[in-house]
Amino acid sequence: MTAPQRRAIRIGGQVQGVGFRPFVYRLAVARRLSGFVRNDGAGVTIEIQGDPAALDDFLHALRQPPPLARIDALGIGELTPHRMESAFVIAASDAGAIGADITPDTAVCEDCLEELFDPGDRRYRYPFVNCTNCGPRYTITAALPYDRPNTSMAGFPLCPDCVREYDDPGDRRFHAQPNACPVCGPRLALYDATGKTVEADDVIAAALERLCAGEILAIKGLGGFHLVCDAQNAASVARLRQRKQRDAKPFAVMAANLASLACWVESSETERQLLESPQRPIVLLRSPRPSGEGSGVRVDLLKQRLPGIAPGLAYLGVLLPYTPLHYLLFHQAAGRPDGTAWLARPHPLLLVMTSANPGGEPLVIDDGEAVRRLQNIADGFVTHNRAILVRCDDSVVADKTFIRRARGHTPQAIRLPQAGPSTLALGGYLKNTLCLTHADRAYLSPHIGSLDNAATCRALEEAMTHLQGILRIAPERVARDLHPDFPSSRLAAAYAAERNLPCIAVQHHHAHIAAVAAEHGLREPILGLALDGVGLGTNGGIWGGELLWVNGANFERLGHLRPLPLPGGDRGAREPWRLAVTVLHLLERDEEIDRRFGARAALIRQMLDQRVNTPETSSAGRLFDAAAAVLGVREVNDYEGQAAMELEALAHRHGPERPLAEGFLLRDDGVLDLLPLLAVLAYGMEPGRGAARFHATLTLALSEWLRWARDRTGLEQVALGGGCFLNRLLGEQLRTRLEAAGWRVLTARQAPPNDGGLSLGQAWVATLTEPGRSLF
Numbered sequence: 001m002t003a004p005q006r007r008a009i010r011i012g013g014q015v016q017g018v019g020f021r022p023f024v025y026r027l028a029v030a031r032r033l034s035g036f037v038r039n040d041g042a043g044v045t046i047e048i049q050g051d052p053a054a055l056d057d058f059l060h061a062l063r064q065p066p067p068l069a070r071i072d073a074l075g076i077g078e079l080t081p082h083r084m085e086s087a088f089v090i091a092a093s094d095a096g097a098i099g100a101d102i103t104p105d106t107a108v109c110e111d112c113l114e115e116l117f118d119p120g121d122r123r124y125r126y127p128f129v130n131c132t133n134c135g136p137r138y139t140i141t142a143a144l145p146y147d148r149p150n151t152s153m154a155g156f157p158l159c160p161d162c163v164r165e166y167d168d169p170g171d172r173r174f175h176a177q178p179n180a181c182p183v184c185g186p187r188l189a190l191y192d193a194t195g196k197t198v199e200a201d202d203v204i205a206a207a208l209e210r211l212c213a214g215e216i217l218a219i220k221g222l223g224g225f226h227l228v229c230d231a232q233n234a235a236s237v238a239r240l241r242q243r244k245q246r247d248a249k250p251f252a253v254m255a256a257n258l259a260s261l262a263c264w265v266e267s268s269e270t271e272r273q274l275l276e277s278p279q280r281p282i283v284l285l286r287s288p289r290p291s292g293e294g295s296g297v298r299v300d301l302l303k304q305r306l307p308g309i310a311p312g313l314a315y316l317g318v319l320l321p322y323t324p325l326h327y328l329l330f331h332q333a334a335g336r337p338d339g340t341a342w343l344a345r346p347h348p349l350l351l352v353m354t355s356a357n358p359g360g361e362p363l364v365i366d367d368g369e370a371v372r373r374l375q376n377i378a379d380g381f382v383t384h385n386r387a388i389l390v391r392c393d394d395s396v397v398a399d400k401t402f403i404r405r406a407r408g409h410t411p412q413a414i415r416l417p418q419a420g421p422s423t424l425a426l427g428g429y430l431k432n433t434l435c436l437t438h439a440d441r442a443y444l445s446p447h448i449g450s451l452d453n454a455a456t457c458r459a460l461e462e463a464m465t466h467l468q469g470i471l472r473i474a475p476e477r478v479a480r481d482l483h484p485d486f487p488s489s490r491l492a493a494a495y496a497a498e499r500n501l502p503c504i505a506v507q508h509h510h511a512h513i514a515a516v517a518a519e520h521g522l523r524e525p526i527l528g529l530a531l532d533g534v535g536l537g538t539n540g541g542i543w544g545g546e547l548l549w550v551n552g553a554n555f556e557r558l559g560h561l562r563p564l565p566l567p568g569g570d571r572g573a574r575e576p577w578r579l580a581v582t583v584l585h586l587l588e589r590d591e592e593i594d595r596r597f598g599a600r601a602a603l604i605r606q607m608l609d610q611r612v613n614t615p616e617t618s619s620a621g622r623l624f625d626a627a628a629a630v631l632g633v634r635e636v637n638d639y640e641g642q643a644a645m646e647l648e649a650l651a652h653r654h655g656p657e658r659p660l661a662e663g664f665l666l667r668d669d670g671v672l673d674l675l676p677l678l679a680v681l682a683y684g685m686e687p688g689r690g691a692a693r694f695h696a697t698l699t700l701a702l703s704e705w706l707r708w709a710r711d712r713t714g715l716e717q718v719a720l721g722g723g724c725f726l727n728r729l730l731g732e733q734l735r736t737r738l739e740a741a742g743w744r745v746l747t748a749r750q751a752p753p754n755d756g757g758l759s760l761g762q763a764w765v766a767t768l769t770e771p772g773r774s775l776f
Helices: 020-030 052-062 110-116 160-167 203-212 234-244 269-276 295-305 324-333 367-374 454-471 487-499 508-519 570-574 577-586 590-610 620-630 642-654 675-681 687-713 728-740 755-768
Strands: 005-014 034-040 043-050 070-079 088-090 188-192 217-220 225-230 252-255 282-286 315-319 350-355 380-384 396-398 401-404 413-420 423-425 435-444 477-481 503-506 526-536 542-551 554-561 671-673 717-721 744-747
Touching: 005 052, 020 034, 020 043, 020 052, 020 088, 043 052, 110 324, 188 203, 203 217, 203 225, 203 324, 203 380, 217 367, 225 234, 225 367, 234 350, 269 282, 367 380, 401 755, 413 508, 413 755, 423 487, 423 755, 435 454, 435 755, 454 487, 477 487, 477 755, 487 503, 503 508, 503 755, 508 526, 508 542, 508 717, 508 744, 508 755, 526 620, 526 687, 542 620, 542 687, 554 687, 570 577, 570 620, 577 590, 577 620, 577 675, 620 642, 620 675, 620 687, 642 687, 642 728, 671 687, 675 687, 687 728, 717 728, 728 744
Parallel strands: 034 088, 217 380, 252 315, 282 396, 423 477, 477 503, 526 717, 554 671, 717 744
Antiparallel strands: 005 043, 005 070, 034 043, 188 380, 217 225, 225 350, 252 350, 282 315, 396 401, 413 435, 423 435, 526 542, 542 554
């Protein structure tokens, strides 16, 4: 008989709160092995003993973990066998040093949906059904290890039936920390607009009745409240816009399933997989082109029945239900059928699902806060008594690219190319996130928002404290944007000074390219094309259209877009018509200025002539604004990026155009001048054709610019970063052209290319910076 062996196994990754320990238990028992498995701060520890062949088979099976688990590291060591051991057990958790990934929240699974719609099941229509394969995780977690006392479920003692499930290693709810049922778990409540309880036998039925009557409800979800109304009720949508003071920015809509979306949008197989994934992000889907077969009907349908959802845009943000409560609203609308067959059929109900963050402030997560901040927006509240401990907005994805990385993904670690000192990076001003690193892992916070109000600045501090606390990571250095007056920069400087830590300022566009390099594991030099709205340059100027050479903590500005005067500074960014005046003034077409803009342009011309309050900017974002304005597409932005998004939509609807070979000039000093293109667009070109011509010519110009840089550096891989690369038309056309010319093109995939990924790039640069060295 072969002598038994004992092995110690250390597993790191996403292995807590995903049914990993019961999975290990079942593998061990099936092979008659003894020992134990337990959670600790670093992940999962296993000591296992038995026949060597059975141990080898166990290790092979271990590498096919449960659906939500992810093994990033697996270490094996030999131990002395225990003589008196005969059973395999799940041991109590041990804290230890943090190394485990926190599991994100995930959509309710198919097994739980079967129970939810089975009239004979004890969890029939229970809005908090979950198991180890689904449900809340990060948003209810106060500390690691991930055990019930460390979650917001600590105040809900399990009933005997739930205890049996929780204690049974063969049950899919074994050690499911949010496990609950109608007897022992959280409950729904309905409030009126003032926060008074509304008595209702069935909160779901009452909520749907209100929505169908045109009311706006604030509904508590996983990571915060949504503001919800009937998307096909134009009056309700208009009232929501008026109350939320959101004149034109697009809303997302929720449909029951993919079949219910078929008449509204076009989708690829990849996009359908994203919509149905456990992460359940908002996915931007194309509205149909008028020329497509049957698409004219869908275009008219969108305009007539969803007129206020995404005005003027080429994409509609859609998501599918991800909580039991969401499913129950659609189930109620479908007539409460038994079973799950109804989930495959199309249903007419469409719901606006927009973040409950009035005035751009942080997402509302608390009941009292909801009533206080939303009572002038919502007609009622659907809430519950399970506390949300961490704000976490919906993730937003376009063609596998994050626009916003949050629920379902944060704080999942991003692997860095190498280990380094723990770093806290506090991001920029717009679309703020923070990043905390430990060894070779980077943890991005959920989307926090723009730091233009005190509440969001406080939310940044809260997120910083929470992420450090839950991961038990003490930063050894701090990173910030080069701009010293951003609230995030001031917070970084104060935090570093209080703890005597180095505080490293990272140039904005360097950080954009570094973020892409970090997630792709690059350590060698690379070219970077950073196109966005604004970032402080090392020369004190306003940058935003930059061609860079980047090598870790070092970068060089090889070239930039021709700077345009920006009359009124930030006001010029909000009012693109001012840039149209600038373009026409540079072209010496002052009569056209008078004809198009009248007396209001007189002051702008004077500012340009006298160079008063007209800082120059190389911003690509302002180039898009200028093109939209000279084409007559948009004179004033109601929200950030509106003119550029509408320009893209026009180009999408129009279809391809040939680029203008004479539409740009490339100077020997690396300056790319697109004024010739703007001159052509300003000659009364039809807006759709002009928008398509602008995108085609810009793509050609950028590819020629990069060819120029390749000739000088010998580099053949380029990272594309910055918010302008959320423009899918630009990104697709440029990538196609570059790859055809032999480039290796790297884009953001694990973090947004916009300022939501800035903190990742800051952290990576700071990690590589030598102590005491200034980057400038």
